[in-house]
Amino acid sequence: MKDNGSALVAVRVLLATLLLGSVAPAHPASRAVTEQGSDAYARCIGCHSLERNRTGPLHCGLLGRTAGTAAGYNYSDAMAELGIVWDRSTLDAFLREPMNFVPGTSMGYAGVADPAIRAAIIDYIEAAGSDADVCPPGLGR
Amino acid sequence: MVQRQDSKPMQPARRQFLFATAGAGLSGVVVARLAGIVRPAHAGEASEDDIRILNTALSAEREAVAAYNLGAATGLLTAGVKRLAITFRDHHAEHADLLERTVRAIGGQVSEAVQSYDFPKDDLQTQADVLGFAASLERGAVSAYSGAIPVFNDRELAGAAASILADEAMHWAVLRQALGQEPVPSAFIS
Numbered sequence: 368m369k370d371n372g373s374a375l376v377a378v379r380v381l382l383a384t385l386l387l388g389s390v391a392p393a394h395p396a397s398r399a400v401t402e403q404g405s406d407a408y409a410r411c412i413g414c415h416s417l418e419r420n421r422t423g424p425l426h427c428g429l430l431g432r433t434a435g436t437a438a439g440y441n442y443s444d445a446m447a448e449l450g451i452v453w454d455r456s457t458l459d460a461f462l463r464e465p466m467n468f469v470p471g472t473s474m475g476y477a478g479v480a481d482p483a484i485r486a487a488i489i490d491y492i493e494a495a496g497s498d499a500d501v502c503p504p505g506l507g508r
Numbered sequence: 509m510v511q512r513q514d515s516k517p518m519q520p521a522r523r524q525f526l527f528a529t530a531g532a533g534l535s536g537v538v539v540a541r542l543a544g545i546v547r548p549a550h551a552g553e554a555s556e557d558d559i560r561i562l563n564t565a566l567s568a569e570r571e572a573v574a575a576y577n578l579g580a581a582t583g584l585l586t587a588g589v590k591r592l593a594i595t596f597r598d599h600h601a602e603h604a605d606l607l608e609r610t611v612r613a614i615g616g617q618v619s620e621a622v623q624s625y626d627f628p629k630d631d632l633q634t635q636a637d638v639l640g641f642a643a644s645l646e647r648g649a650v651s652a653y654s655g656a657i658p659v660f661n662d663r664e665l666a667g668a669a670a671s672i673l674a675d676e677a678m679h680w681a682v683l684r685q686a687l688g689q690e691p692v693p694s695a696f697i698s
Binding site: 410411412413414419443471472473477 | 556557562567649650
């Protein structure tokens with residue numbers, strides 16, 4: 368059939384893409400973390416930003432903050448009464464299934480199933496939190 | 509702003525209301541559903557969680573309306589881009605309107621609109637800045653809806669949310685195109 372040629376080309380392009388993807392030179396570690404992290408964090412930016420309260424509370428100052436306590440944000444009762452401190456492990460558990468971890472939360476979101484993506488998101492928030500250009504010290508506490 | 513549509517009684521006829529307002533361009537399945545032929549397993553079982561999910565989506569839609577208003581008022585947009593911004597703004601206003609009326613129709617309390625938004629105005633110096641800002645909101649909205657759809661108790665609400673997601677994904681692609689980026693960056697977006 369006369370489509371064989373273009374199908375073959377398509378397969379080759381696909382293979383090349385897959386191969387290139389797997390052997391792409393690694394970025395220097397920190398930059399890779401940031402790029403991967405900001406890509407992962409993109410799923411949060413419909414509702415959150417690092418430095419401002421929006422539909423959800425700001426993420427500057429998150430690590431070490433007691434849940435439901437960012438100034439100027441109107442939390443659900445469920446979050447305000449949770450009483451836990453956000454660290455890597457509580458965040459990981461929350462992000463996996465927010466609505467099960469905090470029943471009654473207004474974060475109407477299924478969660479992030481992939482542990483590597485959750486880790487990238489937490490890395491990103493943590494790195495931003497200790498970068499004074501992004502999160503001035505004290506913001507979000 | 510979008511005109512409030514007629515206020516037909518919505519209480520007993522919630523399903524009809526949802527699709528009568530959102531459904532201008534919906535598929536045969538939905539039309540069949542409207543006629544009562546097909547009914548998803550969990551139709552009409554809205555929960556407190558559903559109301560919270562809708563109110564959170566509403567808050568993001570209101571923010572998007574305000575963001576496009578801000579963008580359109582910067583004076584940085586060419587006439588064509590400004591028209592686009594206003595069209596997209598109007599879509600978000602329609603989404604907000606639908607979400608608000610849906611919350612009421614299922615017996616919930618509509619969350620209060622915030623008085624003002626703390627947008628990163630200083631970062632909006634060029635048309636590309638405005639487009640990039642709008643694109644990031646649309647990209648975030650796509651994730652937000654794809655994270656909301658699986659957790660609706662009432663599957664009809666999930667369907668309505670999917671129709672909003674579809675619209676916002678198109679906004680995102682058009683904005684990326686306008687920015688000179690690959691309009692559709694990947695086969696899956698989560």
